[in-house]
Structure formats: structure tokens, C-alpha cells
Amino acid sequence: GENVEQHPSTLSVQEGDSAVIKCTYSDSASNYFPWYKQELGKRPQLIIDIRSNVGEKKDQRIAVTLNKTAKHFSLHITETQPEDSAVYFCAASRSGGGADGLTFGKGTHLIIQP
Amino acid sequence: GAVVSQHPSWVICKSGTSVKIECRSLDFQATTMFWYRQFPKQSLMLMATSNEGSKATYEQGVEKDKFLINHASLTLSTLTVTSAHPEDSSFYICSARDPGTALNTEAFFGQGTRLTVV
Numbered sequence: 001g002e003n004v005e006q007h008p009s010t011l012s013v014q015e016g017d018s019a020v021i022k023c024t025y026s027d028s029a030s031n032y033f034p035w036y037k038q039e040l041g042k043r044p045q046l047i048i049d050i051r052s053n054v055g056e057k058k059d060q061r062i063a064v065t066l067n068k069t070a071k072h073f074s075l076h077i078t079e080t081q082p083e084d085s086a087v088y089f090c091a092a093s094r095s096g097g098g099a100d101g102l103t104f105g106k107g108t109h110l111i112i113q114p
Numbered sequence: 115g116a117v118v119s120q121h122p123s124w125v126i127c128k129s130g131t132s133v134k135i136e137c138r139s140l141d142f143q144a145t146t147m148f149w150y151r152q153f154p155k156q157s158l159m160l161m162a163t164s165n166e167g168s169k170a171t172y173e174q175g176v177e178k179d180k181f182l183i184n185h186a187s188l189t190l191s192t193l194t195v196t197s198a199h200p201e202d203s204s205f206y207i208c209s210a211r212d213p214g215t216a217l218n219t220e221a222f223f224g225q226g227t228r229l230t231v232v
Contacts, residue, residue, distance in 0.1 A: 001174075032219045043207060043223040044158065051219065089157060093219075101148040101160040102209075102221060 002027040004092050006105025014113050019080055021108045023090035024072040030092040035075045037086045085112045116142045116212040120224025135193045135227045137208030143188035144210035152205040164191040198231040
């Protein structure tokens with residue numbers, strides 16, 4: 001089955017600086033890679049996702065890059081703000097018409113220092 | 115986006131009893147729903163895939179007789195934790211994808227159920 005590794009487990013950055021979180025996956029058949037933000041006790045919220053036919057996607061301060069050959073993808077947050085503090089999870093899936101669940105990384109606790 | 119509603123949000127039960135958790139897709143029909151478990155400060159782990167009108171598919175290591183899944187309609191899946199024990203205490207979250215959306219990839223999550231077994 002799929003295995004997703006995520007690093008770092010904790011990331012502390014100064015407000016205004018950039019944050020980068022990296023993930024690797026093992027299943028070459030995976031073709032959908034979402035990133036979620038989760039606040040304590042709440043449901044995961046999708047912040048950005050990318051499919052395997054695209055190398056990069058950007059949405060305002062958030063971007064995701066995918067290297068399918070190396071099987072790794074990264075989340076980039078620029079101009080970080082205090083409200084960006086949360087736990088972030090990467091995930092991978094064979095989208096397969098919605099028939100497959102997500103395999104999550106272990107999460108990164110992002111701390112934005114004022 | 116599509117809405118997935120989960121009930122209850124939290125439940126406390128005595129050891130040995132059973133607890134049922136409901137997951138509903140409110141504005142779309144879902145032939146497939148997914149159940150995850152999240153222990154404190156850990157990641158979400160896929161437990162099983164719930165298929166409307168057929169048996170659920172369980173991930174390795176998940177006891178199908180302990181975690182009963184029923185997906186009797188296109189908008190409702192239920193997870194029953196049978197003979198619950200303290201080690202079953204966790205955050206249970208369901209998700210579904212809306213087949214009506216383009217590419218059918220985004221997963222919509224319920225708000226989760228905090229189960230505490232005492």
C-alpha cells in the first residue's frame with residue numbers, strides 16, 4: 001500500500017517568513033495530492049491540492065510543487081501570518097473516480113512566531 | 115463545497131457498550147464514504163471504505179467485527195463501535211467525495227466524533 005512520509009514534524013518560523021513542508025510517497029499509481037490544515041479538535045480543511053499531470057499550483061500565499069519522478073511534493077506558504085499556525089497534513093490517493101481513500105503523512109505542527 | 119455532516123460530535127460511553135456514529139452527505143449522493151481514526155497528536159488513519167449497497171472494505175489491522183459499517187443509502191453511512199474499550203477512545207472522522215464535481219477528487223470531511231470510553 002501507499003506510504004507517505006512528511007517532514008518536519010514541527011516547524012517554527014517568524015511571522016512574514018516562508019514555510020516549506022515536504023512529503024514523499026511510495027505508490028507510483030497515486031495521482032492526487034491534497035494538503036490539509038487542521039486546528040485542534042476540528043475537521044481537516046483542504047487548502048490546496050494537485051494532480052499528477054501538473055508540476056506546480058499556486059493560490060495566493062500557498063503553493064504546491066510535485067516531482068512525480070522523485071515521488072515528492074511540497075507545500076510552500078509565503079508571508080506567514082499568525083492564523084497560519086496549525087497542523088498541516090499532506091496526503092496521497094489514487095483518485096480513481098473517488099473510490100480510494102487518502103493516505104496521510106504524520107503531520108507538521110507549524111508555529112508562527114510574532 | 116459539498117457538505118458532510120457527522121453525528122454525534124462527541125460521545126462518552128461505558129466500556130463494553132456499543133456506539134453508533136452517523137455520516138451524512140447533505141447535498142450530494144455518495145456511493146463511497148471513508149472512515150478515519152485519529153488518536154491525539156497523530157495523523158488520520160484510514161479504517162475502511164464504505165460502499166453503498168455492499169460490504170465495506172477494511173484496511174489491514176482493522177477488525178471488521180468490531181467496527182461495523184453500514185451504507186444503506188446514498189447519503190448515509192454509519193460506523194458502530196461494538197464492545198467499546200478505553201483504547202477505542204479516539205477522534206473518528208468520515209469523508210466523501212462528490213461525484214458531481216469535476217475530477218471527483220476533493221474529499222469533504224465530517225466534523226468528526228470524539229469518542230471517550232470510560
